[in-house]
Amino acid sequence: MLVHKHLSKLCVLHIFLFFVCLETQAQTNANYIKSLNSLLPVSPNANSIMKYGDVPVTLSNGLPGISVPIYTVEENGMQVPISLSYHAGGIKVDEPASWTGLGWSLSAGGAITREVRGLPDDNEAEIGFFSFVQTNDYYLNHATSKVRDSVFKEASQGRLDLEPDIFYFNAPGIGGKFAFDQETRTFTSLPQQPVKISRDATFNTWKILAPDGTSYYFENKETTTSTTKCDVEVNNFNSVISAWYLSKIVNANQTDSIMFDYSYVAYDYYSAGSSTTYTVLTGDRTLDRPNLNCFSHNYFSGYSRLSGIRTRKYIIEFIKAGIGREDIKDDYALNRINVKSVTGQLIKSYTLNYDYYNSLTCSSQVPDPARNQKRLRLLSVDERGKNDAESPLSYKFTYDSQTLPCRLSYSQDLWGYPNGASNTNPNTLVPKETFIGTRPDGSVVTMTIPGADRSPSEDKMKSGILTKIEYPTGGTTSFEFEANKIGYAASKYIPPKIKYKSQILSDIRYNNEYLDYSYEMQFVINEPPSSLNGYTLTGGVFASAIVEPMCDAANPTACGDYILMGPKTVTFTNTFDNVYLPNGTYTLRAMVSRINDTEPESGFRYFSCSVTYPVLDSSQSNGFLGNYVAGGLRIKRIINSDSVKPQTNNIREFRYHNPVNDSSYGRLLNIPVFNHYETVDVTETLPQGGGWAFKVNYLVRAGNSMVPFVTTQGGYVFYPKVTEYILGTAGNQRTDYQFSFVPAEIDENYPFTPSYDPDWQRGNNEMTTVYRLQDTIYSPQQVTATNFNYYPVSSSNQPFYKDLLAILTGNKNFYVIKDANDEFNTGMLEPELVPIVSQYMVPTGRFYKQSDTTMTIDPMVNKLTLVNSYKYGDTGQQLIEQKSTDSKGQVRTTKYSYPTDGELSTSHISSTVQNKMISENRLTTPLVSSISVNTAELKKELLFYNYQGKILALDSLQSSFYSAVPALDMAILQYDTYGNPITIKQRDGLFRKYIWAKDRGIVQASCISPVNANVVFTSFEYPGELSWNEASRTSSKSFTGKMAYQLSGASISITGLDAASRYFIYIWIENGASCTVDGVSLNYSGRSFNGWRLMSGTLTSKSQCVISGSGLVDHLTIVPEKSVFEGNVYDDAYHITSKTDNRALIYFYEYDSMGRLKVIRDQEGNILKQVDYQYQAPLTK
Structure with missing residues (x-):
């Protein structure tokens, strides 16, 4: 059976003129001199004191970029920023803490990780995707049916791999994902980037060549081995390389490198596996299959714990704690980071202080409960200089005080966040399922299969989240979060915001007075189609009723008789539950004479009948728009407080909803699917011969979505529109943002293929409108609209995208042949000979910023407009042309050419040199640029290069004005062995000389x-x-x-x-x-x-x-x-x-132990400047 599925960056311009940065507007000679001066260190100045953090926010998913900067290692143009980063999307129930604390991660290098699809691609013995001889296209379209069926069966039983893994790479200066292209036998980035990715098959290591020629090596491997234990079985899985860690960065000239050292780790912890239930739907006989709850025991090993970074100038040490962690066996917390010079002199140190989140008691089902009740929590980071004895500058962290559930608890929503539900009777993550159908007579019938309460809880979702950072200054940044919300009914598993209506008919009589014989009331039900009524075309509600007093053993007769009449009639004595009532007018009648027949002990007679049903909240009265709570948190408000001047607090507020109808702009990136159907054909034989055959159909339900959730930077909900307000003493400002949105495409049919998700088409800022507050009205001040081309074509009009073909096989039809006297067990299940086959595509392609228009509006409502259009090269994806048109119609055109891209002639470059640059992937090196206004060329700049060994040396730069013959701007006459300039001849005929400290990469003199x-x-x-x-x-x-x-x-x-x-x-x-x-x-x-x-x-x-x-x-x-x-x-x-x-x-410069400038003296010792660092408010008398 073949199921056919959908077959259907912005390049950031990094242009390096060796050590001279080429701006998007051509530079003048003065600019070059300025750039040359930048080689020299500036005179020391007083360190700025950060009063509070300027926290960036990824508005399209509502996630703030919270980080604590540690240090930046620099070496000959390469940089490695070291920081602690916090993911503020919410703490998941199953989430283990890293070695820097729950929610925190150390950013100090890089890694390649992967999402295994099918089997690991690097499996040997010709079963992994890398080593497969034939392509998927061959098996689908060219192989014989015998070969095709054999391959698909092997794949369905886990013995062949027909799906490419998705690899994710991240390192300073590069990042993205890639997959293996079977047809070209190369690795392609997703979306396409001008990087070269290669794999050493012998050692199973990686090298990525950046577009500027920098090489990144990923050679330190971490291996994961998992054992899954279910209620009735244990499955062992082979070891898989789960990550390759960055081992070194080498600059394009191969003169300098940054080395990363790792220590060996071997630790393990449990993670939640899955819950699966089987419900028999139809069949001549039943065949019970046990429900499953599974946990995975994960073992991690390899040289994968970062222990140091080394350069020509620096040594960074990452020191683990002396004692093991209480939450993860055989693992350790990061205790300290030392920044040292290459001579071993301590420059700075950072000490990380911890305690533990103590969770609620674990249920008996949770393995290793003592560890799973704790999770490492980062309390503070203490910064010190070269003197450890001095008081530190401290960053302190405060978290939401709600107690987290035990790790691996069933108390979680669909996305894995805490929801406060116990879900322990029975223990399962399989959500409750309600099916709504219509009988031939038009009546509605419901069937509810018990399961877990996986609905989200906005309050519980905030458990343990970071709420405040206190800085060394005493200033603070506070965070207020709220749950993600979507503005439509995406799935029956995501409940809308509701309220309950009750229709009550009642009376009470005192002093032994009698009730009337009967009572009536009328009410109208008029609810539109919604998730609450199964989207029936006529709308309606599901209602329940309860009466007092009830008829029971203690009170067999003193009760009433009730009837609800209307489009549907219901007769009841005590209650009815979850009965569908179509829209219409209803009469509720109570007949209570039997209550009068009994002498009341209390001295009064009464009755009460209540019919109650849920309806959409008023903001969702149309059944579609509204605010449905979804998984994870978004930032609501950021408050920056200055301890010295608290009255200057800065407040940023974020709003994600339509102000007209209060409906959320949020969109769920894909819809969860929790069930499918399976069939088992059973043949039972009798000892005396003969037997019988029968078929059993099952509803198979899972605790995790069978279609994996799609995320954007860890967020499950996307916001195409967001408004930010900045409130403070400097005035109030409003900014509206609009982002591109493309949802992931899913197939809800088994076998469930990964979503088709060209995520680069999502989250690009298409419009920004900045408002100024005038009196009480926000008036637009500046509007910027940006157009993106998501399907660009090459200069020869060829498309860039070429999706990768993957094949997923699976079985949902099984057979069993057994003796009638044998008890059934799941080991008897055999898949059908021909599995179900689904082909799906892994999207590739590229996209560009095509144009932008900025309109500025002054207070007199005069408008100035600037329109930019952009053009890019085919190979290096570099910007090769920018046209800017102003309000007067003047057009300014800037063009660039590079080794592989550009329309300007590069004939001044030797073909040998240019080809070598291409082979080394030096695609961002500029060769020529020009500026024109209207049709007249104003300036052209030519850059001349040659190779001195492995060093690409800029020989000279020539400029021409108004199409004249180019003249020398600058010539570099001499380099050192590291590629640093020694002698430069300037346009004015003067010579600039540099003296570099050997093996240090610092300028001693110029x-x-x-x-x-x-x-x-x-x-x-x-x-x-x-x-x-x-x-x-x-x-x-x-x-x-x-x-x-x-x-x-x-x-x-x-x-x-x-x-x-x-x-x-x-x-x-x-x-x-x-x-x-x-x-x-x-x-x-x-x-x-x-x-x-x-x-x-x-x-x-x-x-x-x-x-x-x-x-x-x-x-x-x-x-x-x-x-x-x-x-x-x-x-x-x-x-x-x-x-x-x-x-x-x-002039002499003196520093304190933290490396901050304290005193400047002249050569006679006189103080020219003295700096005092006040980190708290000064004392007042």
């Missing part, structure tokens, strides 16, 4: 000179800088930095000077020391400080010299005359401790 002459600068901090005796470098005393040089018996040789240039030489010597250059004494400059004297002199016609003498010397500078010079000395934490210029003027 010099702009009229001559191309080498410069000398050293404070003797690092070995091997000049020709000297290493043993003479000493830390006993120094003028700047930590080191000086002992000249006694150990001279310094200087080579590489320009004999045609005149140099100034400066050197500081200790009092009592002497210093000569080629035997000529230097002159005392008259400047001294702290026991040191500045000596100076000139060098003429020298290509080399020798500095000799006795005693300690420090801070040597040799610069050509007429130069602008800057020299820097660093401490082990790479803070600048002193700066000098071409006049040998020195």
